[in-house]
Amino acid sequence: MKSAKPIYTIGHRNPDTDSICSAIGYAHLKQAMGENVVPARAGKVNAETKYALEHFKVEKPVLLTDLYPRVKDVMLDSKIVVRQHDTLRRLGEVMREHDLRSVPVTDSKGVMVGIVTVSDLAKRYFQELGMQNLADMRVRYRDVIAATDSKVLVSGEEGDFIKGNVRIAAGSISMIKNIINENDVVLVGDRHDETLIDIVNQGISCLVVTGSGRVSADVIEAAEAKGMFVLSTPYDTYTVARLINQCVPIRRIMHENPVCFKPLDMLSDIKGTMDETNYRNYPVVENGKLVGVVSRDNLMVPEREQVILVDHNERGQAVEGIEEAKIVEIVDHHRLGGIQTSEPIFTHAEPVGCTATIVANMHWQKDIDIPASIAGLLLSAIISDTVLFKSPTCTEYDKKTAQRLAEIAGVDINEYGMEMLKAGSGIGDMTPSEIAKNDLKEFQIGDYRIIVSQISVMDTKEVMDLEPQLIDAMQKICDHDGFDMSLVMVTDILEEATYLLFTGSPKTLIGEAFKKDASGTHVYLPGVMSRKKQIIPPLSEAVKCISK
Incomplete structure (x- = not known):
């Protein structure tokens, strides 16, 4: 019997800290409520999230690259x-x-x-029309003994393979001698001692006396002298012949x-x-x-994976194969993106700065304690999504929740927050392609499929020095995956500003949304830090104007 499949709680593709930590936090809540829920992730853990997981000594969630039904299901x-x-x-x-x-x-x-x-x-x-040459079949004497329920009267080497054919001793002794060869296995009924001794002296390897026939001491003595087997079986000769044929190895x-x-x-x-x-x-x-x-x-009706979506609700951002899974819940803080379900589900969405804020308060509303390690991860998510409360998406609810979580986790918000943001702010050995896909999310804005990535740094220069290579990588993503535009937010944590790199078309969408000259490959947006609140809404409004 197969054990019950778990429900996976999982964030969006190219996961950020909120996506990972909220999945872990919500899985903890559901487990505390007695449900078999396992945290999962839809992509690689970034440097910032890695810092948080290692600081609070929590394992990475299981990686689910897709939800397509597989043989294991x-x-x-x-x-x-x-x-x-x-x-x-x-x-x-x-x-x-x-x-x-x-x-x-x-x-x-x-x-x-x-x-x-x-x-x-x-x-x-069907091949049993004649007795088989057992030498070709690698049949062992011990298998013959077991198959025929024989009593061993004289023992040879049980591990040895039979080297001859199976012969049935019927008729006169002269006829029998004519068909018997050296090393054969001979099946014989109740015969006179002289006949049995004559058969033994033919140099056979095994004498099988069927029907529990009598075997005298003289016959046994003669067989022992030859070093051969003598077996006594209760079955008749025909049955023994068939049973020996069944000793062929699989x-x-x-x-x-x-x-x-x-x-x-x-x-x-x-x-x-x-x-x-x-x-x-x-x-x-x-x-x-x-x-x-x-x-x-x-094969026709596999049991679908059950998933809880956290920190997203748009099909384009969900793990590959989401259409093959059964969505049972959504917990999110973004705009509603049109995922359809086959039946009503539990949905919890709030206009706050971070999904982890919702998850933490759901614990408290159900009087479920949050362990220090889980509190630390939920705090990390809030710090990340609100950029240490500097983002315009941040609410008082986020700040109060973060303070309570920090007390449980035993950390100073500002000190820990700066260390975590620093850990994730450098590009390290990231390639231009990896930067272009960092925290990538897909949006349908009007008639356009647009992807928006974001990387937060302490110094934007190291990223902007790679602008030509970045633009090339962004265009390749558009060409390969059929997107109309690729945008990358290079957000300066200290300056609270963003360089918005863009490629694809229509570029007029950028100019209309941000009232900037979009003839190049980037615009500078002071005060902009939030994709959700400061990038997507202006683009959504701008598309209405340029499509008129």
């Missing part, structure tokens, strides 16, 4: 397997007991080596190199392979080991 436990050295009799027992039509085959270490189907077993039985009839899938393979990618091969079950392998099976019968 429909995979069944593979507790029913057979080993390659197991016999066909064992295979038949497993198939009957569990009503299976195919069974994965592994070696002794659990490494996947093949698959065997009921059709393979049936083909083997690896002799299995399909080697079967069609396998990996847990992270997307269902959309494997359907074509399933249609071409048309098997019922397929092994799922990871690092060579069998971890499960996927059945074509379970």
